[in-house]
Amino acid sequence: MSFVVLVLAGLIVPLFYRQNIQVAKGIAVFAFGAAAFLIFNGHSLADYLDYFSITPSIKLMEFVLLLTLAAVSLSLTGFERPLISQMLFLSAVSLGLLETNNLFIFIVLFEAVAIISYILVSNIRNYYNAEGAIKAFIAGAVASGIILFGLALFSFVTPSFEYNQIRVEGKFTLIAVAIMLAGIFYKLTIVPMHGWAADAYAQVNHVAAAILSGVIKSVVMLATFNAFHRFLEFYPAMAVIIFSFFAILTMTLANFMALWQKRISKMLAYSSIAHSGYALIPFAAISSKFAYPGILYYAIAYIFMQTAVFLMLNELRVRAGIKYISHLKGLGKRSPLVALLFTIQIFSLAGIPLLAGFMSKAAAFYAGVDAGLWWLVLIALLNSALAVGYYVILIKNIYLDEPEESSTIEISYGALIGQLLLLGGTLYFGIIASNIFTSTMG
Amino acid sequence: MELLVIFGPIFFSFFVYFIFRNSPETTKYVALGWFVVLFFLSLNWYHQLPPEGYMVLGKYLSVPQFGFELTIKMDALSVAMLILTSALLVLVVLTSWEEKEQHIYMSLLIMFSGPIFGVFMTTNILWFFIFWELTLVPMLFLVGYWGAEERIYAAIKFFLYTHVFAMFMFVAFFMIFRQTGVWDFSDLAGKENLFKTPFLIWWLMFLGFAAKLPVFPFHTWLPDAHVQAPSSISVLLAGVLLKMGAYGLIRFTVELMPETTKHFAMVMLIIGIITTLFAGFLAIYERHIKKMVAYSSISHMGMVVVAISTVTYDGLSASLYEMIGHALVISPLFLIAGWLHHKTHTWYMDEMGGIMKKAPFVSAIFILAGMAALGLPGTMGFIGELTITISAVKAYGWWVAIVAVAGLISAGYIIWAVRRAIHGPMSPLVERTTFTMSFPEKLALAIYAILIVYFGVNPQPIFNLANQAFAFLGGN
Numbered sequence: 006m007s008f009v010v011l012v013l014a015g016l017i018v019p020l021f022y023r024q025n026i027q028v029a030k031g032i033a034v035f036a037f038g039a040a041a042f043l044i045f046n047g048h049s050l051a052d053y054l055d056y057f058s059i060t061p062s063i064k065l066m067e068f069v070l071l072l073t074l075a076a077v078s079l080s081l082t083g084f085e086r087p088l089i090s091q092m093l094f095l096s097a098v099s100l101g102l103l104e105t106n107n108l109f110i111f112i113v114l115f116e117a118v119a120i121i122s123y124i125l126v127s128n129i130r131n132y133y134n135a136e137g138a139i140k141a142f143i144a145g146a147v148a149s150g151i152i153l154f155g156l157a158l159f160s161f162v163t164p165s166f167e168y169n170q171i172r173v174e175g176k177f178t179l180i181a182v183a184i185m186l187a188g189i190f191y192k193l194t195i196v197p198m199h200g201w202a203a204d205a206y207a208q209v210n211h212v213a214a215a216i217l218s219g220v221i222k223s224v225v226m227l228a229t230f231n232a233f234h235r236f237l238e239f240y241p242a243m244a245v246i247i248f249s250f251f252a253i254l255t256m257t258l259a260n261f262m263a264l265w266q267k268r269i270s271k272m273l274a275y276s277s278i279a280h281s282g283y284a285l286i287p288f289a290a291i292s293s294k295f296a297y298p299g300i301l302y303y304a305i306a307y308i309f310m311q312t313a314v315f316l317m318l319n320e321l322r323v324r325a326g327i328k329y330i331s332h333l334k335g336l337g338k339r340s341p342l343v344a345l346l347f348t349i350q351i352f353s354l355a356g357i358p359l360l361a362g363f364m365s366k367a368a369a370f371y372a373g374v375d376a377g378l379w380w381l382v383l384i385a386l387l388n389s390a391l392a393v394g395y396y397v398i399l400i401k402n403i404y405l406d407e408p409e410e411s412s413t414i415e416i417s418y419g420a421l422i423g424q425l426l427l428l429g430g431t432l433y434f435g436i437i438a439s440n441i442f443t444s445t446m447g
Numbered sequence: 448m449e450l451l452v453i454f455g456p457i458f459f460s461f462f463v464y465f466i467f468r469n470s471p472e473t474t475k476y477v478a479l480g481w482f483v484v485l486f487f488l489s490l491n492w493y494h495q496l497p498p499e500g501y502m503v504l505g506k507y508l509s510v511p512q513f514g515f516e517l518t519i520k521m522d523a524l525s526v527a528m529l530i531l532t533s534a535l536l537v538l539v540v541l542t543s544w545e546e547k548e549q550h551i552y553m554s555l556l557i558m559f560s561g562p563i564f565g566v567f568m569t570t571n572i573l574w575f576f577i578f579w580e581l582t583l584v585p586m587l588f589l590v591g592y593w594g595a596e597e598r599i600y601a602a603i604k605f606f607l608y609t610h611v612f613a614m615f616m617f618v619a620f621f622m623i624f625r626q627t628g629v630w631d632f633s634d635l636a637g638k639e640n641l642f643k644t645p646f647l648i649w650w651l652m653f654l655g656f657a658a659k660l661p662v663f664p665f666h667t668w669l670p671d672a673h674v675q676a677p678s679s680i681s682v683l684l685a686g687v688l689l690k691m692g693a694y695g696l697i698r699f700t701v702e703l704m705p706e707t708t709k710h711f712a713m714v715m716l717i718i719g720i721i722t723t724l725f726a727g728f729l730a731i732y733e734r735h736i737k738k739m740v741a742y743s744s745i746s747h748m749g750m751v752v753v754a755i756s757t758v759t760y761d762g763l764s765a766s767l768y769e770m771i772g773h774a775l776v777i778s779p780l781f782l783i784a785g786w787l788h789h790k791t792h793t794w795y796m797d798e799m800g801g802i803m804k805k806a807p808f809v810s811a812i813f814i815l816a817g818m819a820a821l822g823l824p825g826t827m828g829f830i831g832e833l834t835i836t837i838s839a840v841k842a843y844g845w846w847v848a849i850v851a852v853a854g855l856i857s858a859g860y861i862i863w864a865v866r867r868a869i870h871g872p873m874s875p876l877v878e879r880t881t882f883t884m885s886f887p888e889k890l891a892l893a894i895y896a897i898l899i900v901y902f903g904v905n906p907q908p909i910f911n912l913a914n915q916a917f918a919f920l921g922g923n
Contacts, residue, residue: 379622
């Protein structure tokens with residue numbers, strides 16, 4: 006039912022958004038709300054179809070996803086309006102991707118998400134947008150090819166695609182799974198498959214980047230964990246070697262690249278890549294019972310903060326032409342409320358306590374220590390301290406430097422409400438951790 | 448009530464800012480009122496304390512699957528820190544009476560009071576770390592916005608330095624939970640045999656606390672941060688933030704892992720002695736008045752490490768006394784150094800000279816606090832240094848009396864500073880400067896002076912607290 010509501014809304018919305026964007030936004034928010042209500046009352050895909058099943062933790066992630074997308078659609082303005090219907094389709098497909106218990110359906114829906122993301126980024130206004138969109142498209146196509154190749158190989162050995170009856174042992178399975186994961190790593194922007202993301206996230210319009218780097222990435226993160234954890238559990242030592250190698254590579258390289266960026270969007274793109282590196286730690290720590298809470302917490306916290314910073318960046322760019330870090334100078338004086346909202350989300354990305362970014366890191370990294378990988382966690386923590394180096398430069402420009410312009414920046418009410426919703430998520434999951442652990446560990 | 452004390456300031460500071468931004472002068476009364484309430488609340492908790500062990504105030508935000516909750520429990524050591532913190536906060540409001548952009552400044556101070564109380568009030572290791580990290584945020588802005596010329600560099604260096612070293616501590620905290628299954632350090636006291644890799648944990652934690660204290664060779668952030676910070680914030684940095692390091696060292700090494708600490712006691716002792724002497728020599732070399740005070744501050748914290756390394760009742764009581772003494776003695780020195788820079792626009796002592804004639808009250812307080820720093824009998828400095836030397840000699844043998852040389856070195860730089868800046872021929876710069884000081888600032892300096900002498904003559908109240916705090920080490 007929730008799926009149907011979202012798809013229908015996605016079909017209706019294009020009739021309105023040319024004439025009256027407020028109506029379109031209203032329909033979208035209503036549809037997200039209705040979908041959440043239906044899921045809450047037991048009308049999700051899993052209640053109607055085989056191949057889908059739902060757990061409390063997936064439900065929690067779905068609510069978070071719908072809330073985030075509602076916040077995004079509230080803050081849309083101007084030429085991003087086609088994104089509303091694409092977001093409705095995206096949410097419908099993402100619900101399926103999260104709920105599925107069949108590897109074949111997982112791959113199909115994964116491709117569907119990828120196709121929607123190509124449409125999202127093709128909202129092109131200038132040369133830069135086009136470059137980013139083409140990179141995202143080509144990388145995505147390559148990834149799809151690789152994943153399909155892996156799936157084809159896997160279909161030779163497995164008796165069934167159901168997660169419960171899937172074949173997990175054997176060298177051939179291992180090769181097939183490794184190939185599939187390599188494709189998925191493109192979407193998760195793991196180094197060395199990250200090259201497209203640094204450009205795509207920075208150059209497509211910022212709302213699309215918010216959805217691409219925030220929403221899609223966290224959904225894929227969690228769905229991939231659900232799909233692949235059986236393989237990893239069967240070969241825990243292999244999981245440690247592969248995932249800790251990629252985790253260290255990803256976070257270290259991305260953090261060093263982010264340190265010398267001048268464009269805010271590029272810095273946030275690299276920071277997003279670095280966050281994928283941290284998110285691999287629960288995968289490496291698969292033998293710990295805290296791995297699943299860790300990845301769930303990470304996905305939930307990451308969706309709020311990453312979406313919020315890119316949305317705010319979009320507002321700043323539209324209203325005040327802010328593109329480079331030096332343009333942020335004196336933002337705290339020019340517009341205290343905007344600066345405060347932006348700062349809190351940046352602190353959350355940096356892992357400052359009482360915000361979701363800290364607690365999610367604590368949960369994900371504790372899983373690593375629990376699996377005995379304290380050295381990996383130490384490297385990750387030093388990396389996140391390194392990351393504070395570039396986040397604090399943003400803060401410095403916002404508050405400590407003198408403004409170069411004195412004009413104030415006003416953001417629209419819709420954007421403000423959207424930001425407050427996301428801030429609510431960041432604060433709630435920063436202080437109260439019990440939902441996550443109750444939903445995953447009973 | 449406990450939750451209000453910790454989380455209230457963090458959230459309400461934003462409202463204070465937005466409500467009072469049109470009448471900035473009001474915020475200092477709000478801040479003053481709140482800190483006075485905190486002070487009396489801490490005194491009240493002191494009176495409620497049981498004669499030994501912890502007082503449980505509440506448990507909140509429980510996550511049973513992760514064994515994680517905000518446990519608010521206090522013993523005499525925590526309450527001693529709370530009283531010191533709240534008293535310093537009251538004095539800090541008085542001494543920043545004429546700071547620019549009061550509404551933001553005071554909101555940040557109010558915000559700071561939340562996590563710093565949290566650090567001393569909770570016994571849950573993860574929450575301890577959360578509050579520990581959170582204190583950095585208001586400090587970043589306070590140093591970076593209100594500081595002197597190089598403030599932004601200093602603020603970011605301070606933030607990154609302490610943050611990086613806190614990460615080592617964080618891994619150690621994870622390992623503690625992994626190996627014991629308990630997040631509450633008060634439940635872990637005396638269960639050292641549960642630790643599977645005690646040496647690794649001890650070193651990771653020691654790195655975190657050592658950078659905060661700071662000890663040689665992790666002290667390089669301190670001269671920058673303390674010099675560039677506005678003087679009232681230097682007081683907070685020296686009086687409260689460095690104490691967090693010492694508090695952590697006592698809680699997590701001495702109480703949690705006494706055997707491992709004894710194993711590495713000699714390392715701690717040597718580091719402490721090197722810090723004390725090295726910082727002392729640097730202070731002699733310094734012409735910059737606030738840097739000299741900053742090095743003197745490091746030197747005193749080195750003595751605290753020496754005292755903690757003994758892991759005896761005597762040593763820890765002495766360290767608690769020296770911690771409080773250091774806060775009360777260094778603070779007026781920082782305040783006056785900053786005030787002199789504010790008035791004369793120079794940092795260098797040889798360009799001052801003859802200040803006694805133009806500003807006798809401030810000069811007198813400077814001399815008094817300086818004498819306390821070099822350990823003149825009748826002041827807090829004397830009792831601190833004496834008890835530390837005695838306890839260290841008792842624990843390690845006569846050669847540790849070398850610690851007392853620190854007193855000689857500090858006599859060198861303090862007396863020379865007094866000679867160059869306060870006395871001596873009046874420099875043309877001082878001649879043409881007008882020295883005025885507002886009443887609240889004078890009041891705060893007078894309170895510092897009274898406390899230095901009062902606890903110097905009558906140290907018993909502090910040792911009573913220490914007696915209660917360290918009874919588990921076999922006190923008397």
